[in-house]
Amino acid sequence: xxxxxxxxxxxxxxxxxASLEKGHISHFYLISGPEGSGKHTLARxxxxxxxxxGEDKPCLRCRACRKVMEGIHPDVTEVxxxxxxxxxxxxxxxxxxxVYIQPNEAARKVYIIADSRQxxxxxxxxxxxxxxxGPPYAAFIFCTDSPAALLxxxxxxxxxxxxxxxxxxxxxxxxxxxxxxxxxxKLLPVTTYLVSLENRRLKREELRDVLRxxxxxxxEALLLQMGKAVPDPACGETAQALAGGLDRRRLYGxxxxxxxxxxxxxxxxxxxxVLGALAVEWEELL
Numbered sequence: 599x600x601x602x603x604x605x606x607x608x609x610x611x612x613x614x615x616a617s618l619e620k621g622h623i624s625h626f627y628l629i630s631g632p633e634g635s636g637k638h639t640l641a642r643x644x645x646x647x648x649x650x651x652g653e654d655k656p657c658l659r660c661r662a663c664r665k666v667m668e669g670i671h672p673d674v675t676e677v678x679x680x681x682x683x684x685x686x687x688x689x690x691x692x693x694x695x696x697v698y699i700q701p702n703e704a705a706r707k708v709y710i711i712a713d714s715r716q717x718x719x720x721x722x723x724x725x726x727x728x729x730x731x732g733p734p735y736a737a738f739i740f741c742t743d744s745p746a747a748l749l750x751x752x753x754x755x756x757x758x759x760x761x762x763x764x765x766x767x768x769x770x771x772x773x774x775x776x777x778x779x780x781x782x783x784k785l786l787p788v789t790t791y792l793v794s795l796e797n798r799r800l801k802r803e804e805l806r807d808v809l810r811x812x813x814x815x816x817x818e819a820l821l822l823q824m825g826k827a828v829p830d831p832a833c834g835e836t837a838q839a840l841a842g843g844l845d846r847r848r849l850y851g852x853x854x855x856x857x858x859x860x861x862x863x864x865x866x867x868x869x870x871x872v873l874g875a876l877a878v879e880w881e882e883l884l
Contacts, residue, residue, distance in 0.1 A: 600654060601643050607636060610759050618647055618655045624757045626729060628714075628740045628748065631761025638712065638798075639771040640761060641739045642667060645674050645708040648737055662704060668790060669797025672702040678712035678799065685716045690724055697728055697736050706735045714742035722749050729755055769833045773811030777836045780812075780852055781843035785881050792873045805872060806863035813856035816840055820849055851883040 601611040617623070627644060629637040646656035646666040656663050665671035677693060679685050693709065701707045711717065717725070729738065729752070745753055772795065779787040795808070815833040819840035840849060859876050863869075 600656065601640070601647075607640070607761050610640065610761065614644070614647070614759075623648055623737075625734070625737050626740075626756040627738070627759060628742070628745060628753060628756035629759045629761065630742050630745045632743055632763050635761035635763055636771050637741050637761045640759065641710045641712075641741050642669075644739055645671075645710060645737075648706055648708055649673065649704045668794040670793075671704070673704040673707045674710065675708070676710045676712055676798065679716060683716065684718050685721060690721050694724060694728060697732055701735055706737055708737045708739065711738065711740045714740045715744075715747045717748070719749065722752050726752055726755075769815060769836060770808055770811045772808045773815065774833075774836050776808065776812050777815045777840055780816075780880075781839040783843050783848065783884070785877075785884060788880055789877050792877050796870050796873050800869050802863045802869060802872075805869045806860050809856050809860035809863065809872075809876075813853060813860055816849065816853040816856055819844070820846075820853060823849065848883055852880070855879050855883070 651660040818837035822841040
């Protein structure tokens, strides 16, 4: 399985696969790239690789990988605050205390800093001390749209992974994974992935983009079922998976649901509410 869940960025996938095959896993990674480049998807795949119990890391089949990808692994902590421009003092203090607590069930603990711009200079110096003096089982993955958001003293200790800008109108990675769950035509794969999205605490705007991307792929799948010869390259494989996995009735219903709930994200409605309602209506559609 490896890093196939990351769209594009073949150079990163090759280099990481080669490093992991040799057993070379860093304690500190810095993933940079513009919005939509897949840096948060890569961060979660990398966390899975660090904790993976299989041979082809990340195998995405072992218990550890599945829990990481579902956002429920107790030894993976995503640090972000959607309501503040900067992380609170309490959040940094809690992280500093937690890092010295032994892992719950894995050999390592992974901390994903979802937006490094939320770290002010004081916070970065606190983390730098942890990086330099902290326990060997702790790993940190920093995500940012610009490496300059981090102090040079922090950057110099990290393996830099630079994600490419997405191709025009490319399908968001989360939208592709959601569509492939829908394409299986069952309840469990969909609810499992929706729970993982909820655990990521996406902003409404982020969830809207995921659902809109999935809607575009579903609409393209309908056109394929109706005889369109060549799919849109932005979502071709995903649309073909939906067209092959769902009958016309369910595909029509899914397209309507995705359009409905991407619209719900415009209003002041929590992402968890939207995802829960989508799961309920998908079950009814089955």
